[in-house]
Amino acid sequence: MPFTYFIADIHLSEDRPDITQCLMTFLENEAPQADALYVLGDLFEVWIGDDNKTPFNDAIAAAFKQVSKTTPVFFIHGNRDFAIRQEWATQAGMTLLPEQAVIDLYGTPTLISHGDELCTKDIAYQKFRKKSRSWWWPRLMLALPLSYRRKVAENGRKQSKLNQQGLKPEIMDVTPEEVVKAMEHFNVQRMIHGHTHRPAIHALKANGKPATRIVLGDWYDQGSVLKISETEFTLQQRDF
Template sequence: MPHTLFIADLHLSPTRQDITDCFLRFMSEEAVHADALYVLGDLFEAWIGDDDHSPFHQQIKTAFATLTQQGVPVYFIHGNRDFLIGKRFARETGITLLDEHTCIDLYGTPTLILHGDTLCLADADYQAFRRKVHQRWLQHVFLCLPLALRRRIAAKMRAGSANANQQKSSTIMDVTPQEVQRQLDNAGVVNMIHGHTHRPHVHQWCDQGHDYQRIVLGDWYQHGSVLVCGPQGCDLQTRDFIHH
């Protein structure tokens, strides 16, 4: 059966071997049979530059390269943790980098796909931070720093982000409904798929005679989360971790 797979918010890191094992199993046993794989951001817990050739990163890149060499197209949208993934990573893995808001034809259904952080307008502190780190000149300066220094900066920023998020209400960290509607209307579609909020769910509503659907992908903290879409529709599924 034809099908396309969507994943997001894996936050891969050397400290969570269970997530890595589940991902590698998914790539070799499931993704290889798909029409395409879409990764909607936050594949990694942090990405400090395409020149970080750690054994862990090489392992992940090899999994992507193996998949694309077998003829499965892989598309990637940057998340807030891995927005520095660049052309070298794409070249080494065979993936295709997409714009942060991209419309695709999903078996005849036009669908807007994105990471999802641009939908969370109530989190003003994060949006201000996002605008800052997405400035090209600042990214260029950061990527010119020695790898060891970049690692220390990234670790400090992650710790600060974790502390800040603990102080925020769950409402602030969820999407702003009006922004969801605005982006759908701008794209001229009624279907959306995104991650970022870690709140897997299929939202459906009607507005001015149109039926809308917004599918939120889950994170990979407790188990894997995979959206399987085919000509008949989409199914949000989980994948168990294997504990050794």
């Protein structure tokens, strides 16, 4: 039976070879069997620009490029890798999608996104998100030397961890009203997103009808994959 894979929040970095190996195994053995593979953001722990040419980044791109020869690969930016541009996407054989997109999944219109735009109670992050997605801020940052961008990224990661320690769990989760608002805006009954690292399948109401929100898991302790066919969808794990 035909099926499609969704992954998000892999958070690849050179100091986590266990995550990398799990993803590589998935890309080599499983992804080519799917109709399509959607990566819904935070593929990397941090991305400082397509000009950051490293053997690690090139290896990841090559693995996805191999998949793309038989299976279309689509990518939505996350909050950690919003600086990925067309150069690296082309190298990886990926098609870049807007931050919110509606796709037809075996006859069911489905809204997909990274999900960070739905966490509106995190005021400080939303302010940063607005700035980082502006037309000028990415251009300014990407014009700076790579060495400086590395320092900015490292400081940003440290500050993000400190900020999250003081936040209540509900602040870091999606705002339910924003979920309904988005689904009604796009007139869909199903949404798939990541970002919150809380894999689950939620039942709700949107457009006056039953609806479903599927949250993808992160890859910190195991691989997390959503498999969807015409008749079913399952959240699955891949052991390290």
